[in-house]
Amino acid sequence: DHKTIEQNVKEEILNKNGFLFSEPRFLLIEELREPAIYFSILKAIAFGRARLNEIVQETGISDPHKVNKYLSVLRELRIVKREVPITEDKPHKSRKGIYLLADPFFRFWFRYVLPHMSYLEEGDLNYVWKEKIKPSLNSFTGFIFEDICLQRLKNLNRKNVLPFKARSIGRWWNNKEEIDIVAYDNQQSFIFGECKWKNKKVGLNELYDLERKADTFFNVKQKYFALFSKSGFSKELKNLSSQRKDILLFD
DNA sequence: CACGGCGATTATAGGGGCCA
DNA sequence: TGGCCCCTATAATCGCCGTG
Numbered sequence: 001d002h003k004t005i006e007q008n009v010k011e012e013i014l015n016k017n018g019f020l021f022s023e024p025r026f027l028l029i030e031e032l033r034e035p036a037i038y039f040s041i042l043k044a045i046a047f048g049r050a051r052l053n054e055i056v057q058e059t060g061i062s063d064p065h066k067v068n069k070y071l072s073v074l075r076e077l078r079i080v081k082r083e084v085p086i087t088e089d090k091p092h093k094s095r096k097g098i099y100l101l102a103d104p105f106f107r108f109w110f111r112y113v114l115p116h117m118s119y120l121e122e123g124d125l126n127y128v129w130k131e132k133i134k135p136s137l138n139s140f141t142g143f144i145f146e147d148i149c150l151q152r153l154k155n156l157n158r159k160n161v162l163p164f165k166a167r168s169i170g171r172w173w174n175n176k177e178e179i180d181i182v183a184y185d186n187q188q189s190f191i192f193g194e195c196k197w198k199n200k201k202v203g204l205n206e207l208y209d210l211e212r213k214a215d216t217f218f219n220v221k222q223k224y225f226a227l228f229s230k231s232g233f234s235k236e237l238k239n240l241s242s243q244r245k246d247i248l249l250f251d
Numbered sequence: 252c253a254c255g256g257c258g259a260t261t262a263t264a265g266g267g268g269c270c271a
Numbered sequence: 272t273g274g275c276c277c278c279t280a281t282a283a284t285c286g287c288c289g290t291g
Contacts (some may be wrong), residue, residue, distance in 0.1 A: 068284070069255060095262055125277060185267085229285050 017157055027054055032073070037061065038116070041070055041103070045080065048111035050098035061244045071099060078102055086170030086182050096173065104144055111140065142197035146171075146180050149195040149228040151249065153181060165243075177213050181226065190217065191248070193226035203234035207247065224248060 032038060037059075043059035056067050072158045074080040081102040084094040089184070101107045112122050113120065116128045150169065157166045166183035181193030192214045226248040227233070233241075235248055241247035 064283070065257065067257080069257095072284095075269085095264095097283080230271085 034070075036068055038074065041067065041074070042071065042079070042106075042110050043114065045099055046107055048098060050192070052099070053096070063113055075135040081108065083151075083171060083173070085172045087172060087184075088170050102224040104147075107140075138197065142195070145228075145230070146195045146224055149193065149250070150181055152228075153183060153191070153193065153226065157183065162191065162224075163248075166191065174216070180214050188221040188223075190214070190220050190222070191224045191226050193228065195228040197230045199231050201232050201234045203237050204240065207237060207240075222246075226250065 029161075040061075041055060044055045047058070049055045049058045049108070052064055052068060052071075055071075056064050057205055058126045059067065061067050071080060071082075071140065076081060079102060080099050082097045082099055084091045088094040101110065112128070114134050116132055121129050150171070153162075154169050156162050157169060162183075164185055164187070166189075167185045169181065169183040171178075171180060172182040179192055180195045181191070182205050183191040183193070192210055194206060194210050196206060206227060207225060210227070214220070214223055214225070224246045225235075228250045241249055
């Protein structure tokens with residue numbers, strides 16, 4: 001007796017305060033008509049294919065319409081989320097949308113567990129860790145770090161301890177550049193932020209690069225630069241930030 | 252009646268032409 | 272020569288409809 005997707009989702013929402021994080025939501029996918037297609041799309045996303053046509057290419061499903069259709073089901077199930085640059089006026093009309101796995105646990109599962117299931121079932125954990133997980137774990141974690149930095153900045157904004165009260169805070173990109181965090185208000189004050197997850201102090205180069213990217217924005221009355229670092233900051237950058245009020249450092 | 256196919260519609264990038 | 276605008280191709284989304 002197959003339940004419908006809608007029933008499943010409604011039950012999930014109603015049963016609990018929020019979703020069931022401990023219960024693998026992807027088991028629902030097995031109930032759909034084309035589970036293999038859904039899994040190949042999820043795998044493509046887990047490996048960083050974020051734009052629609054990147055997913056189309058990776059999965060080999062030649063029809064973008066088709067992929068879009070499956071993605072809309074996955075979004076309904078809250079497995080996939082769609083993000084647009086924070087400055088977009090009509091987010092649901094934007095063509096700059098990227099698709100991400102909504103839940104960090106799923107990101108890990110589809111990236112590292114599912115593709116290597118046969119090794120893992122053999123008990124070959126060492127091989128999977130050394131060859132498959134360890135080499136890319138830093139960039140994988142870097143993405144999570146961006147999320148955390150974003151939350152941090154939103155919290156500070158809520159507590160009114162930023163240089164101004166921001167109306168919108170989020171990621172931003174166009175076809176050439178990408179800025180981890182952009183925050184702004186109605187008076188055209190901006191904070192541009194970059195998150196660095198590496199075992200090296202962040203220095204002046206990172207600041208200059210961020211300043212260069214910020215030039216993409218017009219009509220900016222006042223701008224601030226925020227740098228988030230895993231491993232602290234260079235002496236030069238610290239000195240400069242003590243002189244300039246528009247540099248915010250988060251260790 | 253949910254699912255999936257498919258046509259219609261719309262936003263955007265990139266190229267070419269025109270004008271200062 | 273550089274900047275701007277229009278046009279076209281295409282990427283992306285919307286939404287209807289047939290089917291099992």
